[in-house]
Amino acid sequence: MTLPKLLAKRAAEMKNEVALRQKHLGIWNEVSWGEYQKNVEMLAIALSTEFKFKRGETLALIGENRPHWLYSQMAAQALGGVSAGIYQDSLPAQLIYYLNDCQARIAIVEDQEQVDKLLEIKNDLPYLEHIIFCNGQGLRHYKNDWLTSFDAMLEKGAVFVQEAPAFYSSELEFSKPEDTAIIAYSASATGHPKGVKLSHSNLIAAAQNLDSVDKMKEKDDYFSFLPLSWIHEQVISIVAPLLTGMAVNFPEKPHTVLTDLREIGPQTLLAPPRVYQTLLSNFTIRIQGSSWLKKKVYLTFKKYGDKVIKAKLQHQKVSAADKLMYGIGDWLVFSAIRDHMGFGRVKRAYIAGATLEPETYCFFHSIGVNVKQTYGATELAGIAFVQRDEDLQLNSVGKPLPHTEMKVSEKGDIFVRNAEAFAKSESSMQQDGWISLGDCGRLDDSGHLYVLDRKEDIITLANGELVYPSMVENKLKASPYIQEAVCFGEGKPYITAILNIDLNSVGKWADKNRLVYTDYSDLAQNPEVIEFISKEVSELGKELEGGAAVKKFAILHKQLSANDDEMTRTLKIRRNYIKQKYGSLIESFYGDSVEAGTGKNTSEDDSSLTGTIRHQVVQ
Numbered sequence: 259m260t261l262p263k264l265l266a267k268r269a270a271e272m273k274n275e276v277a278l279r280q281k282h283l284g285i286w287n288e289v290s291w292g293e294y295q296k297n298v299e300m301l302a303i304a305l306s307t308e309f310k311f312k313r314g315e316t317l318a319l320i321g322e323n324r325p326h327w328l329y330s331q332m333a334a335q336a337l338g339g340v341s342a343g344i345y346q347d348s349l350p351a352q353l354i355y356y357l358n359d360c361q362a363r364i365a366i367v368e369d370q371e372q373v374d375k376l377l378e379i380k381n382d383l384p385y386l387e388h389i390i391f392c393n394g395q396g397l398r399h400y401k402n403d404w405l406t407s408f409d410a411m412l413e414k415g416a417v418f419v420q421e422a423p424a425f426y427s428s429e430l431e432f433s434k435p436e437d438t439a440i441i442a443y444s445a446s447a448t449g450h451p452k453g454v455k456l457s458h459s460n461l462i463a464a465a466q467n468l469d470s471v472d473k474m475k476e477k478d479d480y481f482s483f484l485p486l487s488w489i490h491e492q493v494i495s496i497v498a499p500l501l502t503g504m505a506v507n508f509p510e511k512p513h514t515v516l517t518d519l520r521e522i523g524p525q526t527l528l529a530p531p532r533v534y535q536t537l538l539s540n541f542t543i544r545i546q547g548s549s550w551l552k553k554k555v556y557l558t559f560k561k562y563g564d565k566v567i568k569a570k571l572q573h574q575k576v577s578a579a580d581k582l583m584y585g586i587g588d589w590l591v592f593s594a595i596r597d598h599m600g601f602g603r604v605k606r607a608y609i610a611g612a613t614l615e616p617e618t619y620c621f622f623h624s625i626g627v628n629v630k631q632t633y634g635a636t637e638l639a640g641i642a643f644v645q646r647d648e649d650l651q652l653n654s655v656g657k658p659l660p661h662t663e664m665k666v667s668e669k670g671d672i673f674v675r676n677a678e679a680f681a682k683s684e685s686s687m688q689q690d691g692w693i694s695l696g697d698c699g700r701l702d703d704s705g706h707l708y709v710l711d712r713k714e715d716i717i718t719l720a721n722g723e724l725v726y727p728s729m730v731e732n733k734l735k736a737s738p739y740i741q742e743a744v745c746f747g748e749g750k751p752y753i754t755a756i757l758n759i760d761l762n763s764v765g766k767w768a769d770k771n772r773l774v775y776t777d778y779s780d781l782a783q784n785p786e787v788i789e790f791i792s793k794e795v796s797e798l799g800k801e802l803e804g805g806a807a808v809k810k811f812a813i814l815h816k817q818l819s820a821n822d823d824e825m826t827r828t829l830k831i832r833r834n835y836i837k838q839k840y841g842s843l844i845e846s847f848y849g850d851s852v853e854a855g856t857g858k859n860t861s862e863d864d865s866s867l868t869g870t871i872r873h874q875v876v877q
Contacts, residue, residue, distance in 0.1 A: 300415030559587025
């Protein structure tokens with residue numbers, strides 16, 4: 259079975275049921291399974307007739323989460339081709355790499371911004387011949403043979419379908435499950451992203467394995483807002499609905515995600531830790547600014563929420579009295595919080611890309627949101643490990659999905675294997691099909707996997723003590739006022755960190771304390787803010803063992819950004835690049851020239867303020 263064949267089957271069974279929703283100008287527009295199939299058919303025959311798209315070719319996709327992406331991907335695959343998703347906020351130099359690596363002759367892009375970027379670098383794109391744009395705003399006067407509108411392709415396809423009604427079905431028969439379906443680019447924290455080829459059978463097996471653990475039902479809603487070029491989003495937004503009949507909902511714009519999430523209230527959600535941390539940070543600020551009565555009511559029932567999640571993690575029973583009080587709290591308080599966040603109907607909220615720090619994890623469970631840590635990668639066709647509903651362990655990424663094997667070497671290296679779902683990549687394969695992603699961890703007696711950190715990122719202090727930077731960083735990010743943290747200390751006597759403050763929460767704190775500021779940089783360099791963050795880091799450091807407590811820190815004058823190569827497109831820290839870029843600042847942490855709260859970064863193009871933690875390092 260292939261993905262387009264699954265679509266044809268689903269469209270025949272649920273022709274008039276809702277498959278997709280896209281919000282436009284404040285209105286949710288619905289697309290049925292029959293319309294989904296029809297649009298794919300029209301686009302496929304247009305690509306074949308107009309641009310001679312052939313079996314084995316690659317179609318590049320650069321755009322927002324919207325039905326057009328799904329139509330395009332399915333159309334290419336129906337013709338025996340391959341789709342390659344590219345992050346739409348990629349810079350021109352990054353686009354050159356992606357498009358030349360996948361050798362795409364045709365690219366379907368979102369709007370004028372993407373068209374302009376491609377036209378700017380067209381001399382560096384020897385393979386690219388045609389650009390199809392979805393949103394024609396601002397492109398009316400562009401005169402270029404490369405350009406065609408998406409709507410024009412559908413119109414031509416409608417005519418071609420009338421002339422050759424059997425074309426599409428005949429093309430489907432040629433496709434095989436083992437054919438390459440997509441090229442998915444990993445969010446590499448070092449060097450260029452790797453293009454991983456995944457077949458139809460890989461993707462279908464990955465979705466089936468996840469569905470066997472967390473059953474998704476017909477007419478359930480999924481909210482798709484992470485980039486569709488990310489393999490995790492691919493499997494849940496595109497493949498899983500074909501198998502289950504789940505409806506996929508797309509936000510109007512990236513900046514309307516939280517509002518649109520509240521309107522849809524999906525049963526299934528996938529998000530990186532930062533989204534959950536932002537939601538908690540926003541809630542914390544709101545509750546701090548609420549009336550005395552609201553605070554009192556929330557804090558009264560919060561302790562019962564904490565008892566429930568503690569008992570759940572320890573696999574203990576909750577007393578009848580606590581269960582009753584929690585039920586009252588859920589009716590009065592927690593259900594309202596869930597509804598406000600968009601989690602009113604959520605059955606599962608997956609955490610992907612990194613580990614969510616324990617405080618945030620416990621908060622969501624305490625209010626009745628079933629957040630579930632996962633572990634996966636592009637080579638693993640997305641999620642390969644997930645926590646089970648009734649078998650939660652704090653800091654665990656869960657157990658492997660069905661048909662997935664795992665082992666941990668004596669040195670702590672994690673190896674996984676799944677012949678059906680995993681990519682066949684010689685660069686990542688080990689003996690007998692085992693794949694190592696460079697992470698180290700441990701297994702407990704019940705089979706739970708704990709990912710400690712990337713092996714190359716583990717810090718060895720001067721005294722030989724090992725520190726896992728991600729654990730320290732997660733502890734720092736437990737503060738609603740710290741958005742990002744990057745730790746250093748290899749071969750040094752103590753741990754240091756570069757921080758990003760949370761503009762929203764720190765900004766509200768500054769307003770409350772009548773501090774005047776203009777932007778992020780101004781706020782980050784305010785001495786009173788540095789003093790405030792210093793106290794936050796100091797308190798959090800008391801919860802860290804040994805030499806893991808941060809002794810010195812710097813609040814960067816700018817937010818870390820994927821556009822500056824400091825993060826991947828899935829918001830993972832590029833630690834080595836940051837260490838190189840801010841090398842002089844990091845070295846200043848270990849000199850005598852940095853005064854508390856006054857030190858300046860000596861690098862040429864960036865300025866920061868450095869603070870010294872005013873407490874003894876926890877031993």
